[in-house]
Amino acid sequence: MQLLGHLSAAEFLRDYWQKKPLLIRNAIPDFEPLLSAEELAGLSLEEEIESRLILEEGRAGPWELRKGPFTEDDYRQLPDKKWTLLVQSVDQWLPEAADLLGLFDFLPGWRIDDLMISYAVDGGSVGPHFDQYDVFLLQAEGQREWRTGQRCNADSALIKGTSLSILADFKEDERWTLNPGDMLYLPPGLAHHGIARGNCQTYSIGFRAPSAAQLVERAADAILSGLTEHQRYADADLHEQEAGGEISAAAVQRLKTLLSEQLNQDDLLSRVLGELMTEPRNSPEPDDPQTPDWSELCEALSYTDTLYRHEQARFAFSRHSGHIEMYVQGEAQILPDSDLALVTALCGSRTMSSSQIMLLARTQTAQQLLCDLYGRHLIYAEGDDDGSPDY
Structure with missing residues (x-):
């Protein structure tokens, strides 16, 4: 598989997926960006398209975050260096970007979230950080230097004074410079820091990874909708106990059994996952669909x-x-x-x-x-x- 270099899909999934980073040189030979920097900036002027500007040395202080939509005047006021434009879900507005995601068909389609394009001027960066999901970073134009570091979690310290989640202590482990067509895979939780070496574009292919809280909430809602008042805690196997106020291990086991019976519904859980993973960010559906025969x-x-x-x-x-x-x-x-x-x-x-x-x-x-x-x-x-x- 050209996209994965010398690796087969099975080898990639076995050895790298959610385990460790992988640099693939020339993953897409002769790759050309789908949009110019000016065209990408044009998307950020649109109300319905999510976009952000990140300035390492902003007017409001270090690592300033600005949210779109932007105006042409916003761009005229930007400094010459150290800023980044992020445009989310470009695949939902550009058919060629949606087609690019088809190259990742060795992974479940419902796991793919979107294609985000990052344009940065020289020195531009979003700071050292980590993501909660897998990501492929495809270099589309120019050069970007990537540094990877330690494994992170919810307890990892972040710098204060910014709304961005930037690591306070980044411990560099490896460093690569990516050229157009090169691609870097990063598993969830791995610290990384990308820095533009001259003006550049990077395409980020991100994946949906619902939190445990989201999944439990959806499953609970689905289970609750099928329960009746007649289904209750029961203890026909109750025995006399010395301490009348004690909640015994046997009582806890009965609760676990009750909950397990409700969770042991594969059809219901398939629906929970299917509905959650296909919820759209945007939708092309008209208010009054005209269904043909x-x-x-x-x-x-x-x-x-x-x-x-x-x-x-x-x-x-x-x-x-x-x-x-x-x-x-x-x-x-x-x-x-x-x-x-x-x-x-x-x-x-x-x-x-x-x-x-x-x-x-x-x-x-x-x-x-x-x-x-x-x-x-x-x-x-x-x-x-x-x-x-x-x-």
Whole structure:
């Protein structure tokens, strides 16, 4: 696999994923940036696109954070050195950026979060820090020096006087200079510090990693919705005890059994994970979707070879006994096993053969699924205007 250098996907997952950093020289040969610095700055002027400026020597003090949207005048007032522009979720606004994420298809698609672009002038940095998630750092333009350090956690000391989470004590372990096409993988919790050597662009491919608190809260909500007042703590095996006020180990064990029974629901937990991991940052869905019927959709797709999953659409699925569940934009829907091939294709790649997709839609539920997704602008045909259906 070229993206991983001499490593296979299996070797990377076994030896590096969530374990240790990996530098891959020339991961994407002859790589060219998808946007110029001016075009990236243009995105940061938009209200709906999340952007930030970080100035190491700001007017408000060291490591000043400014949040977008910005204006052209904001850029005219910036210093010559030591600032960085971060534009989040560029893949949701630029099809070419969404296509770039397809290179990481050796990882579950529902784990990928977004592609953030960092543009920095000479000396620009966001400071030594660590992330709670995996990240691939692809050098797109110019050079950036990366330094990696110690393992960090919630107790790691941060500098005071800034809203940025910058490590107070960074212990450098390794140092690399990345050129265009080079890529650095970093596991969660590893301290790192990137510094621009001249003007440069870096693409950060980040991954979703819900906190335990988020997952427990979602699971608890799902479990609570299925419980009744008749399901209660019980102790038919109760024995006489010497201290009447004591909560015994046996009582705690009964509670553990009760909770375990509720958690031992694979279908429910699949839905919890599927809905959470497909919640979108943004959505292309119109307020009043116009859903075509099957004949209208067939007519619309007869003029194109390619069907696309919208850049802002998030799909996943899980298999169950007698059915499958597809998760679309944070919502679950049950489909028969006969639709598995279609659902697998829709969730597996952003770019699909329209004729192949139509062939896979053999059942009425499959056809209705495609009509719904198309009407909601979550899939679109080559030639559609900004993903808007044409029928």
